[in-house]
Amino acid sequence: MxxxxxxxxxxxxxxxxxxxxxxxxxxxxxxxxxxxxxxxxxxxxxxxxxxxxxxxxxxxxxxxxxxxxxxxxxxxxxxxxxxxxxxxxxxxxxxxxxxxxxxxxxxxxxxxxxxxxxxxxxxxxxxxxxxxxxxxxxxxxxxxxxxxxxxxxxxxxxxxxxxxxxxxxxxxxxxxxxxxxxxxxxxxxxxxxxxxxxxxxxxxxxxxxxxxLEKRKSPNTNVKIDKRNEYYRKIETRKDITQTYLCSGYRVDGYESDDMHKIEFLSSLLSEGMSSRLFIELREKRGIGYSVGNIYYPLENVGIFCTHVDGFDTSRLKETENVINDIYQNLKKYGTKAKELEGMKNLFLSKYEDKLENVVNRGIMLIEREIYSIKFDFREKEKYIKEINNEDVMEIAEKIFTEDYTITLLMPEKS
CATH class of the missing domain: 3.30.830.10 (Metalloenzyme, LuxS/M16 peptidase-like)
Structure with a gap:
């Protein structure tokens, strides 16, 4: 295109x-x-x-x-x-x-x-x-x-x-x-x-x-990754830390999927700003974690979707996992109310507009469009985000938030 x-x-x-x-x-x-x-x-x-x-x-x-x-x-x-x-x-x-x-x-x-x-x-x-x-x-x-x-x-x-x-x-x-x-x-x-x-x-x-430059044979750099998930839990312990660090998430769709913007907005609902679900439920209500959030990192055919909670008391691990799961289930069952939906769209688009002000970011978006074979115009992000409704939020949450997730924990070694 x-x-x-x-x-x-x-x-x-x-x-x-x-x-x-x-x-x-x-x-x-x-x-x-x-x-x-x-x-x-x-x-x-x-x-x-x-x-x-x-x-x-x-x-x-x-x-x-x-x-x-x-x-x-x-x-x-x-x-x-x-x-x-x-x-x-x-x-x-x-x-x-x-x-x-x-x-x-x-x-x-x-x-x-x-x-x-x-x-x-x-x-x-x-x-x-x-x-x-x-x-x-x-x-x-x-x-x-x-x-x-x-x-x-x-x-x-x-x-x-x-x-x-x-x-x-x-x-x-x-x-x-x-x-x-x-x-x-x-x-x-x-x-x-x-x-x-x-x-x-x-x-x-x-x-x-x-x-x-002389034309030379270029190596095949295309890599397709299986997007299927399965439950996997990995724990690593260290003597030099006193708190627990958690990352939990999924393999999800990347840029080639029509759901890409919905996944991006779902991640925003979870972690964009102090109004986000994870910030309010974990940090504000319970004082769990210094840094909490969610990352969506899309590649061509696959993406990384990860909820992270950095630095919390190990005794609160089960509580932390339960809160994250409750947030996921709530989004699957109820989605979001109109005020939150519109407010988070405004926040998302405001930050995206700031990103577009930087010519380096625009250049990076152009090369990524070629590398990842992206079909949409990065300058028209507003159109895609504004089209998202509550049914879209519930649908994409239902698709992603299954029991087949990967969780990694970095924990203090018991003395």
Missing amino acids: KLKGIERKRYDNGLTLLLEHLPEKKKAALVIGVKVGSVNENPELSGASHFNEHMLFKSNKYLSYKEIIRSLEYAGIITNAYTTYQYTAFYAKSPPREIEKAIQILFQAATNFSYEEKEFSLEKEVILAEIHNYINSPEDYVMSELFVPTLFRGTPLSNKILGTIESIKNIKKETLENFKAEYYTPGNMIIAVSGNFDIETVEKKVEETFAS
């Missing part, structure tokens, strides 16, 4: 370029998505996509690390990068006059397949520290290192984005370089530019850089 106001180009080498010209904006966002993430890694390569992300702005044959950073920052260009289960992204938020420089430097980063040994070794230590930080942060650990791998046990989505201590320690520089060269092909890349920029300037610079 073609998007109004979005120019889409597909070059002979397989590269996809998306342009959203918004002259009223002060900045331009250049976002590059590469279809490679943790689902594409074997155990020995666990964390390779994330490691390559860390190496993007290191020294290359054109510039040293210091020259790259100074060239970007002194021009007012803000950069960042991140890795997900199914793609890696890096971006530059640039003043309009500096967009050519941003494209040039990100092109050099994307096509650098030879790392300096010293920088590689130092970054390995940084990533190991990052993994240890996750381990030392129970609320992060219980979600990304315990719940998601357990929910998707036996599938590529159980692979940890950061990798493991063992895999990062053992990975060789040449192995990492070869992995990047295999996946960072023009046909595996999507470039999105959103905001205030000169269209001709951007197109010309992309044609001189990314579009001029």
